[in-house]
Amino acid sequence: MxxxxxxxxxxxxxxxxxxxxxxxxxxxxxxxxxxxxxxxxxxxxxxxxxxxxxxxxxxxxxxxxxTGFTVRYNNRIIPIGSPAYDENTILRSVTAEHSGKTYRIRKEEEQDYSLISKTITEAGTTLSFDCKFxxxxxxxxxxxxxxxxxxxxxxxxxxxxxxxxxxxxxxxxxxxxxxxxxxxxxxxxxxxxxxxxxxxxxxxxxxxxxxxxxxxxxxxxxxxxxxxxxxxxxxxxxxxxxxxxxxxxxxxxxxxxxxxxxxxxxxxxxxxxxxxxxxxxxxxxxxxxxxxxxxxxxxxxxx
Amino acid sequence: MxxxxxxxxxxxxxxxxxxxxxxxxxxxxxxxxxxxxxxxxxxxxxxxxxxxxxxxxxxxxxxxxxTGFTVRYNNRIIPIGSPAYDENTILRSVTAEHSGKTYRIRKEEEQDYSLISKTITEAGTTLSFDCKFxxxxxxxxxxxxxxxxxxxxxxxxxxxxxxxxxxxxxxxxxxxxxxxxxxxxxxxxxxxxxxxxxxxxxxxxxxxxxxxxxxxxxxxxxxxxxxxxxxxxxxxxxxxxxxxxxxxxxxxxxxxxxxxxxxxxxxxxxxxxxxxxxxxxxxxxxxxxxxxxxxxxxxxxxx
Amino acid sequence: MxxxxxxxxxxxxxxxxxxxxxxxxxxxxxxxxxxxxxxxxxxxxxxxxxxxxxxxxxxxxxxxxxTGFTVRYNNRIIPIGSPAYDENTILRSVTAEHSGKTYRIRKEEEQDYSLISKTITEAGTTLSFDCKFxxxxxxxxxxxxxxxxxxxxxxxxxxxxxxxxxxxxxxxxxxxxxxxxxxxxxxxxxxxxxxxxxxxxxxxxxxxxxxxxxxxxxxxxxxxxxxxxxxxxxxxxxxxxxxxxxxxxxxxxxxxxxxxxxxxxxxxxxxxxxxxxxxxxxxxxxxxxxxxxxxxxxxxxxx
Known part of the structure; x- marks a missing residue:
């Protein structure tokens, strides 16, 4: 591997x-x-x-x-562990059904970010960084x-x-x-x-x-x-x-x-x-x- | 019950x-x-x-x-857990001997409250909120x-x-x-x-x-x-x-x-x-x- | 004893x-x-x-x-536990090989102290207070x-x-x-x-x-x-x-x-x-x- x-x-x-x-x-x-x-x-x-x-x-x-992120309500996200991120970060959502949907994130307030998206992602969905190697x-x-x-x-x-x-x-x-x-x-x-x-x-x-x-x-x-x-x-x-x-x-x-x-x-x-x-x-x-x-x-x- | x-x-x-x-x-x-x-x-x-x-x-x-409170010295109180309280709160002391004595509390300094009372309550006495339902x-x-x-x-x-x-x-x-x-x-x-x-x-x-x-x-x-x-x-x-x-x-x-x-x-x-x-x-x-x-x-x- | x-x-x-x-x-x-x-x-x-x-x-x-201290890099020290110390404190280094070497400490920045010494003490060396009784x-x-x-x-x-x-x-x-x-x-x-x-x-x-x-x-x-x-x-x-x-x-x-x-x-x-x-x-x-x-x-x- x-x-x-x-x-x-x-x-x-x-x-x-x-x-x-x-x-x-x-x-x-x-x-x-x-x-x-x-x-x-x-x-x-x-x-x-x-x-x-x-x-x-x-x-x-x-x-x-x-590390990673959990979707809270209305596309707000909260960290899992201590990821380092900012407004340019692109995240990838993963649920049981599908994976690979990516989102850019937006700063709402100090230490409060949300997914930029027209649809609401289900609360509890986990996200990780989009992978570029x-x-x-x-x-x-x-x-x-x-x-x-x-x-x-x-x-x-x-x-x-x-x-x-x-x-x-x-x-x-x-x-x-x-x-x-x-x-x-x-x-x-x-x-x-x-x-x-x-x-x-x-x-x-x-x-x-x-x-x-x-x-x-x-x-x-x-x-x-x-x-x-x-x-x-x-x-x-x-x-x-x-x-x-x-x-x-x-x-x-x-x-x-x-x-x-x-x-x-x-x-x-x-x-x-x-x-x-x-x-x-x-x-x-x-x-x-x-x-x-x-x-x-x-x-x-x-x- | x-x-x-x-x-x-x-x-x-x-x-x-x-x-x-x-x-x-x-x-x-x-x-x-x-x-x-x-x-x-x-x-x-x-x-x-x-x-x-x-x-x-x-x-x-x-x-x-x-949650609750412990009496410290000179009627000062310290929280047990994280109770939400302010100057209007009424507390009830409970000891092995008696219960039901109530006290209004007074703010001494930031996050430092005391029982309003002419007598000193014994250090270590525990208190809880007076019950109104x-x-x-x-x-x-x-x-x-x-x-x-x-x-x-x-x-x-x-x-x-x-x-x-x-x-x-x-x-x-x-x-x-x-x-x-x-x-x-x-x-x-x-x-x-x-x-x-x-x-x-x-x-x-x-x-x-x-x-x-x-x-x-x-x-x-x-x-x-x-x-x-x-x-x-x-x-x-x-x-x-x-x-x-x-x-x-x-x-x-x-x-x-x-x-x-x-x-x-x-x-x-x-x-x-x-x-x-x-x-x-x-x-x-x-x-x-x-x-x-x-x-x-x-x-x-x-x- | x-x-x-x-x-x-x-x-x-x-x-x-x-x-x-x-x-x-x-x-x-x-x-x-x-x-x-x-x-x-x-x-x-x-x-x-x-x-x-x-x-x-x-x-x-x-x-x-x-409590005590660990030597970090370039004679900087970090506390073990919560010792109380300041610029007048004298510390004693102890390694497997020798003990008893004493150092006065100097404040570099807020909460950042170093040993006053012309030689670099090995990183990881532990120190304790010099003993005066x-x-x-x-x-x-x-x-x-x-x-x-x-x-x-x-x-x-x-x-x-x-x-x-x-x-x-x-x-x-x-x-x-x-x-x-x-x-x-x-x-x-x-x-x-x-x-x-x-x-x-x-x-x-x-x-x-x-x-x-x-x-x-x-x-x-x-x-x-x-x-x-x-x-x-x-x-x-x-x-x-x-x-x-x-x-x-x-x-x-x-x-x-x-x-x-x-x-x-x-x-x-x-x-x-x-x-x-x-x-x-x-x-x-x-x-x-x-x-x-x-x-x-x-x-x-x-x-």
């Missing part, structure tokens, strides 16, 4: 059933060629999806929901790289992973509600206590695109120092080029894990994106390669 | 023991005349109360705490319709419910702390994964009083699209008149369920109230009837 | 491994002289530490993490009395406690993430449902230093009225001098317990501190004595 295909699938928080169905189908068709055929868990866990490889010691959490040898630009690029990396990783778990999660962009029950489920069933978060982050003064994958030493939440040292120790020992990130804000599935009902260590591993949460996020392909390599090394070396 | 009686019981978040005791007593006296006699669970779950009917597949969560054939007005009207509807429903669970919850108005442990308890003991939230909402541009019960497609939190479709599908198939609500803010026990340690689908079903959280909330009786009917149909038809 | 020694141990949220190691060592060396030798649980619960005495009915939660017969002043004084009281209490549990917790100052999994662990393993929070609070118009321990009737969160009555009833019956606190803000491990996945009653018991979260917190030794006495009486009398 290409990154472009993955980014094109409508899946704002709450509406992840499509991406789940498509991934399930892809995995069933392709996993016989993988190094290890995973056990696939998909029932009774809402719109999440779990792949278990061999004897897992570490879990990769990789959210596959995106720009690709070249080094860079990929378009909506929902956060976190479909993480999904892409995880699916690549799945081809060679021998022992570990990959969990595709829902609701990350909109306040969570998946990791909170997935963590106890995994902890109780597999006795796993350590996690890596495979997700996108932003460029900053010391985190640059094309300079390799990013290990976050903290964001709004703070991982355990002893676990961070294991992570950076393994990466250093294996000569993986990585960038250390330190932020005071921002959060990921790691934050939900931190507050969950079971003891889980976690560390955010990602790639830097520009235009975060806009319809034109951009990522350096080298950073995704680096992320994939680093995750595989960590999954193999974390005891 | 009348709606007026239910609304009169002092029970701000943290002080739900009275309403629990009164409901327990009512249920024990009356449940022998119900279609199915429920199993009553009340021990070890703090001030919550669970009724189990037949073989439950779906849970109704119905909070019975209210106005009833006619179509409408009921007074404090704490949110959510004692939900309790009233649930108790009516209990008379005919064959399979299902009704859970009366504490702490909903003040940041939660009940559903977070009740959901795992119910999930583990009864293997239930789907919930309806029976609660009050507000009138808005497209949700009107007298127009039937309200199904919320989202508020601050977003239920799962596939579950919402089941709900609206069942209501449509059974010709239940309902209003679709879409809000970007506000939350209910559904939000606590969303963040709980077990996978639970949830959907808010309610009636529209005016004067939300004030001493003069008002509800249309037809909407409560509609809510009761819809909940019964959903409990019977959700597989 | 002296209060001064305890306050000197570097342990901001996320970096509690040092204090855990030091306490474990202290307990192993000293517990043979205690009234009851506790079972020590320290594995698989991250940087937390549990002592089980006899047949426990009640748990004391006592956080041992502190002032002690006399009645009072102790210095950083991290919150909550190392709570730890000191708990360790004293441990010498005579016959039945109960003392849990030293991590991450309290920075959004939690310990009590959330410790509570289910304790509830499931020991069937305990009641807790006391041993922590520091602030002086206010009706809570004064030197006037005895403090029982909080509420802060941001509200404990259950029936549990509070048990607590105050036992203290009154045993002629313990205590002060009732009522606040609308502030939270403790009690708040995390309130939102946990198991039903736990909780009540905050503390001592009043001035200069909260600054490098010069100050506490009255009489209040710590009073706190220790009250906690012991509560542990013995709560059924």
């Amino acid at each position: 290409t990154l472009k295909e993955l980014c094109s699938i409508h899946g704002p928080s709450g509406s992840e059933w499509r991406i789940k169905k498509i991934l399930l189908n892809y995995i069933q068709k392709n996993c016989s060629t993988w190094a290890v055929k995973p056990v696939v868990l998909s029932e009774g866990i809402k719109d999440n999806l779990i792949l278990v490889f061999g004897k897992p010691r570490t879990v990769i959490f990789c959210h596959y929901d995106t 720009i690709e070249n040898k080094t860079r990929f630009t378009g909506p929902y790289i956060d976190n479909r690029a993480g999904v892409w990396v995880s699916l690549k990783l799945a081809e060679t992973l021998r022992n570990g778990m990959i969990v595709f999660t829902a609701y990350e962009e909109h306040g969570g509600g998946s990791v909170e029950f997935l963590a106890p489920y995994i902890y109780n069933k597999y006795h796993i206590q350590q996690a890596l978060i495979c997700d996108m982050t932003w460029e900053s003064e010391c985190v640059k695109q094309g300079k390799g994958m990013v290990v976050s030493l903290r964001d709004k939440y703070i991982p355990r120092e002893t676990y961070l040292r294991q992570i950076t120790g393994i990466l250093n020992k294996n000569n993986v080029l990585f960038q250390k990130e330190v932020e005071g804000s921002g959060a990921s599935d790691g934050g939900y894990l931190q507050k969950s009902a079971v003891p889980f260590d976690w560390c955010f591993c990602g790639a830097a994106v520009t235009g975060m949460h806009s319809s034109a996020e951009s990522v350096h392909l080298k950073d995704l390669e680096s992320l994939q390599k680093a995750l595989l090394i960590l999954m193999e070396n974390l005891k | 009348t709606l007026k009686e239910l609304c009169s019981i002092h029970g701000p978040s943290g002080s739900e023991w009275r309403i629990k005791k009164i409901l327990l007593n009512y249920i024990q006296k009356n449940c022998s005349t119900w279609a199915v006699k429920p199993v009553v669970l009340s021990e070890g779950i703090k001030d919550n109360l669970i009724l189990v009917f037949g073989k439950p597949r779906t849970v109704i969560f119905c909070h019975y705490d209210t 106005i009833e006619n054939k179509t409408r009921f007005t007074g404090p704490y319709i949110d959510n004692r009207a939900g309790v009233w509807v649930s108790l009516k429903l209990a008379e005919t419910l064959r399979n299902g669970m009704i859970v009366f919850t504490a702490y909903e108005e003040h940041g939660g702390g009940s559903v977070e442990f009740l959901a795992p308890y119910i999930y583990n003991k009864y293997h239930i994964q789907q919930a309806l939230i029976c609660d009050m909402t507000w009138e808005s541009e497209c949700v009107k009083q007298g127009k039937g019960m309200v199904v919320s497609l989202r508020d601050k939190y977003i239920p799962r699209e596939t579950y919402l479709r089941q709900i609206t599908g069942i209501l449509n198939k059974n010709n239940v008149l309902f209003q679709k609500e879409v809000e970007g803010s506000g939350a209910s026990d559904g939000g606590y369920l969303q963040k709980s340690a077990v996978p639970f689908d949830w959907c808010f079903c309610g009636a529209a109230v005016t004067g939300m959280h004030s001493s003069a909330e008002s509800v249309h009786l037809k909407d409560l009837e509609s809510l009761q009917k819809a909940l019964l149909i959903l409990m019977e038809n959700l597989k | 002296t209060l001064k020694e305890l306050c000197s141990i570097h342990g901001p949220s996320g970096s509690e491994w040092r204090i855990k190691k030091i306490l474990l060592n202290y307990i192993q060396k000293n517990c043979s002289t205690w009234a009851v030798k506790p079972v020590v649980l320290s594995e698989g619960i991250k940087d937390n530490l549990i002592l089980v005495f006899g047949k426990p009915r009640t748990v004391i939660f006592c956080h041992y993490d502190t 002032i002690e006399n017969k009645t009072r102790f002043t210095g950083p991290y009395i919150d909550n190392r004084a709570g730890v000191w009281v708990s360790l004293k209490l441990a010498e005579t406690l016959r039945n109960g549990m003392i849990v030293f917790t991590a991450y309290e100052e920075h959004g939690g993430g310990s009590v959330e999994f410790l509570a289910p662990y304790i509830y499931n393993k020991y069937h305990i449902q009641q807790a006391l929070i041993c922590d520091m609070t602030w002086e206010s118009e009706c809570v004064k230093q030197g006037k005895g321990m403090v029982v909080s009737l509420r802060d941001k969160y509200i404990p259950r009225e029936t549990y509070l009555r048990q607590i105050t009833g036992i203290l009154n019956k045993n002629n313990v001098l205590f002060q009732k606190e009522v606040e609308g803000s502030g939270a403790s491990d009690g708040g995390y317990l309130q939102k946990s996945a198991v039903p736990f009653d909780w009540c905050f018991c503390g001592a009043a501190v001035t200069g909260m979260h600054s490098s010069a917190e100050s506490v009255h030794l009489k209040d710590l004595e009073s706190l220790q006495k009250a906690l012991l009486i509560l542990m013995e009398n709560l059924k």
Whole structure:
């Protein structure tokens, strides 16, 4: 599956059933060629999806929901998660019956936008950014790289992973509600206590695109120092080029894990994106390669 | 039990023991005349109360705490939850020893009110709105319709419910702390994964009083699209008149369920109230009837 | 172990491994002289530490993490928890390799401070206040009395406690993430449902230093009225001098317990501190004595 295909699938928080169905189908068709055929868990866990490889010691959490919009009354829209948008943004509505209808949006008041349309779109309809992609040898630009690029990396990783778990999660962009029950489920069933978060982050003064994958030493939440040292120790020992990130804000599935009902260590591993949460996020392909390599090394070396 | 009686019981978040005791007593006296006699669970779950009917597949969560006030030092008061009040509001103090003493309140500074009284009320005393009710054939007005009207509807429903669970919850108005442990308890003991939230909402541009019960497609939190479709599908198939609500803010026990340690689908079903959280909330009786009917149909038809 | 020694141990949220190691060592060396030798649980619960005495009915939660700082890029610092600091503050950096290097800090912009230094400190390094203590017969002043004084009281209490549990917790100052999994662990393993929070609070118009321990009737969160009555009833019956606190803000491990996945009653018991979260917190030794006495009486009398 290409990154472009993955980014094109409508899946704002709450509406992840499509991406789940498509991934399930892809995995069933392709996993016989993988190094290890995973056990696939998909029932009774809402719109999440779990792949278990061999004897897992570490879990990769990789959210596959995106930001988006819900139609309120009279074509007004309200955000799902925190999308970045303005008057030039074009949205695409998706309902059970049809998809692909696009709308330009208009600013009504401060932080209050509506669809420009002569007909009233049904309240509750969900929308996502209209997809325009720009690709070249080094860079990929378009909506929902956060976190479909993480999904892409995880699916690549799945081809060679021998022992570990990959969990595709829902609701990350909109306040969570998946990791909170997935963590106890995994902890109780597999006795796993350590996690890596495979997700996108932003460029900053010391985190640059094309300079390799990013290990976050903290964001709004703070991982355990002893676990961070294991992570950076393994990466250093294996000569993986990585960038250390330190932020005071921002959060990921790691934050939900931190507050969950079971003891889980976690560390955010990602790639830097520009235009975060806009319809034109951009990522350096080298950073995704680096992320994939680093995750595989960590999954193999974390005891 | 009348709606007026239910609304009169002092029970701000943290002080739900009275309403629990009164409901327990009512249920024990009356449940022998119900279609199915429920199993009553009340021990070890703090001030919550669970009724189990037949073989439950779906849970109704119905909070019975209210907003209120705590006396701080020197007759200053601080809110419990988010009550709506001003200088004309009359409050009633309730302690273990006595109840019914009323006070007018005075504004000291911005968002800082105190009891007008020559004596100092003991710090920690809880207060609720003094109860004045106005009833006619179509409408009921007074404090704490949110959510004692939900309790009233649930108790009516209990008379005919064959399979299902009704859970009366504490702490909903003040940041939660009940559903977070009740959901795992119910999930583990009864293997239930789907919930309806029976609660009050507000009138808005497209949700009107007298127009039937309200199904919320989202508020601050977003239920799962596939579950919402089941709900609206069942209501449509059974010709239940309902209003679709879409809000970007506000939350209910559904939000606590969303963040709980077990996978639970949830959907808010309610009636529209005016004067939300004030001493003069008002509800249309037809909407409560509609809510009761819809909940019964959903409990019977959700597989 | 002296209060001064305890306050000197570097342990901001996320970096509690040092204090855990030091306490474990202290307990192993000293517990043979205690009234009851506790079972020590320290594995698989991250940087937390549990002592089980006899047949426990009640748990004391006592956080041992502190506020602090993380170095970001180019010597900028970001807070861990909510430390109180300004341009005169002196910080001490601690890494795996060395400790004790001190820095004065400089204000760059509003709420943006940096270390004054000619060399760049590595991103991710953690810092805490440089320790200056002032002690006399009645009072102790210095950083991290919150909550190392709570730890000191708990360790004293441990010498005579016959039945109960003392849990030293991590991450309290920075959004939690310990009590959330410790509570289910304790509830499931020991069937305990009641807790006391041993922590520091602030002086206010009706809570004064030197006037005895403090029982909080509420802060941001509200404990259950029936549990509070048990607590105050036992203290009154045993002629313990205590002060009732009522606040609308502030939270403790009690708040995390309130939102946990198991039903736990909780009540905050503390001592009043001035200069909260600054490098010069100050506490009255009489209040710590009073706190220790009250906690012991509560542990013995709560059924």
